[in-house]
């Protein structure tokens with residue numbers, strides 16, 4: 047089992063907590079309490095190793111953060127050691143994409159991004175040069191009911207994501223559309239990166255000890271959550 | 274039964290003690306300073322025979338009494354949810370008796386209970402209108418616990434009543450307006466819980482609400498007027514959107530805030546909440562609106578009239594939690610730093626685990642107190658909300674209320690004390706969970722994973738591995754477990770006495786030595802440390818502008834800090850007084866490592882330090 051830290055960022059009320067709750071507990075509440083500070087949850091998924099075709103368990107430690115602007119000052123605490131970031135906007139609110147973009151910028155500036163192949167000058171295995179960023183446009187269901195409500199065009203978001211080299215999907219926490227897929231994609235991407243790192247390590251150490259990861263205990267209650 | 278007979282009734286259980294009805298928050302058409310609930314006549318006129326529970330109403334000190342008539346009714350010793358439940362559906366139009374409370378209530382019952390009985394059946398709600406069942410507590414658990422705790426509440430109220438009468442205070446309609454002067458006895462009574470229906474008055478009294486209100490007579494209505502005039506003007510009401518977005522996300526599981534889809538009008542509570550938050554946002558522009566204040570205001574509205582709730586919100590954010598809700602949230606960070614130091618001082622075992630975790634994530638060999646106070650360990654991501662919302666939503670409601678009782682009587686240090694108490698109790702849970710995890714490791718190892726290890730030729734033999742120990746957990750696993758426990762454990766603290774009897778009332782526990790004076794000092798200390806950090810950083814960024822790394826964790830800083838001379842040299846361009854440098858260095862000397870090894874009393878060391886600095890002046 048591999049463990050990764052994932053952080054959710056995005057404006058207040060875009061549906062971060064709803065996405066996490068859909069993913070972790072498969073529930074949705076029309077009215078969910080706004081998040082204060084941050085909430086911690088965890089959930090595991092299975093992916094297939096593309097080479098061996100074996101199942102691999104990926105466990106996400108998820109930090110769901112509060113979206114209000116002023117909480118931004120606490121944000122470095124969340125993403126300090128993150129492996130992945132889910133940056134969420136609401137496709138019915140144009141302004142929320144701007145907020146999402148500013149998160150992406152901040153992450154790239156402060157943490158680095160999976161596309162930067164910089165060599166690290168320290169051996170700190172917690173460096174974040176491999177942060178996976180996934181952009182998500184939420185509340186797709188609203189647009190399906192009433193196309194007028196859309197205020198962020200899919201093409202715009204796609205173009206932005208391509209330019210910035212982000213993963214991207216439109217989802218709905220309400221109807222459970224594309225939610226699992228988002229985490230699946232992130233999981234696969236993280237696994238790919240981890241495998242590359244291992245290969246690099248092995249090459250470096252020539253035929254040194256293989257760095258296998260022993261199965262981790264499951265901290266049972268994967269559904270624990272605070273909201 | 275006359276009022277006095279009622280009070281001298283020796284059998285507490287017979288007394289109508291627990292009926293709780295929140296003040297009916299309603300639209301304030303005439304004047305906001307008017308009591309914000311229904312005129313009593315309207316309220317009682319339509320009482321139907323089917324709902325004959327008496328209810329003791331929270332009331333304003335300047336409101337004429339509405340209670341005597343109610344006292345004619347047979348006392349009941351159970352908690353009536355129906356009363357408070359029905360209040361929500363009191364029609365706003367008081368001139369129209371046809372659509373009265375109880376008509377509305379009965380029509381409500383006939384139509385909606387059938388449709389959404391799971392959501393709206395009163396038996397699923399507690400006396401404040403919160404859903405009994407939560408993610409962590411079943412309704413059966415709640416009911417079982419409540420059948421005992423409600424008896425406790427009745428006993429406590431009886432004792433309170435005697436205490437007040439002995440202190441020569443009168444209980445107008447069973448509602449005290451004044452409380453005895455501060456004393457150990459009163460503190461104990463408060464800690465054991467203020468009767469729910471007295472809470473509004475008691476909080477208001479202890480927090481000196483009247484002082485605030487008298488200084489600001491009429492201001493709330495002026496603010497409301499301004500809000501009304503600028504309803505859509507985001508330049509004046511900047512937090513309009515954020516507030517609006519949070520209204521339906523405040524206590525969505527409480528019947529007073531919950532909005533049924535068939536309801537055309539918003540619940541009064543939501544309307545009142547909007548007004549309080551908007552008024553506050555233009556009253557205190559340094560704070561404006563901060564998420565978490567919605568929960569503070571909402572809880573206040575369940576216990577106090579709208580205007581009083583507003584002023585209590587002002588008092589909480591100014592007096593009890595200064596800076597915590599400000600735009601940069603610096604107060605939160607300071608308080609989290611204070612909490613960390615408290616953990617170090619009072620829960621050394623937990624502290625050592627936290628330290629290990631920090632070293633693990635940063636990859637450093639050691640970490641200075643200075644750095645910890647400024648970077649704050651990840652645990653504080655969870656505990657920050659404990660302070661911001663004063664435990665609303667963090668622990669179950671009756672527990673929250675007991676904490677609030679003490680908060681207003683004992684001031685903010687109680688939040689730290691109760692945080693420590695909760696952390697202390699979580700440690701036990703943590704141990705239990707670790708044990709069960711060990712067992713699950715055993716299970717895992719006896720299954721596929723053994724193959725996995727063997728096929729990879731791992732060094733550890735299967736024999737050795739099949740005896741799992743707690744130490745088999747990696748630091749990451751432990752951290753994750755720790756976060757989970759910190760998040761979930763408090764939500765299971767249904768019984769407030771678990772905290773109070775197991776920790777707070779245990780005189781021997783050192784954490785009970787924590788007092789307000791100490792917290793005030795440490796707050797000052799942490800805040801000055803963070804200030805310095807920020808200033809050092811400024812210098813550092815100038816010095817190493819080519820570096821582009823503005824992470825305060827920059828190692829250069831520590832080099833400088835370890836060496837007095839370089840601090841003085843390195844800080845040419847900022848004005849650090851000798852005293853400040855001394856203070857920093859002294860604080861480094863009294864770093865936690867020494868404390869945890871030698872058991873030096875940290876409080877004393879702070880006192881000595883302060884003395885030293887004074888002498889140098």
Ligand SMILES: Nc1nc2c(ncn2[C@@H]2O[C@H](COP(=O)(O)OP(=O)(O)OP(=O)(O)O)[C@@H](O)[C@H]2O)c(=O)[nH]1
Nearest residue numbers: 058059060061062063064076081113185218219220
């Ligand atoms: N129609 C629709 N509504 C959604 C969806 N996801 C979330 N919502 C609603 O949007 C509102 C806000 O959702 P939250 O999950 O609380 O938003 P958040 O991003 O966690 O907000 P903060 O905690 O304040 O940062 C709630 O009322 C949700 O019911 C969705 O996919 N479709």
Ligand SMILES: [Mg+2]
Nearest residue numbers: 062063080081
């Ligand atoms: Mg949220």
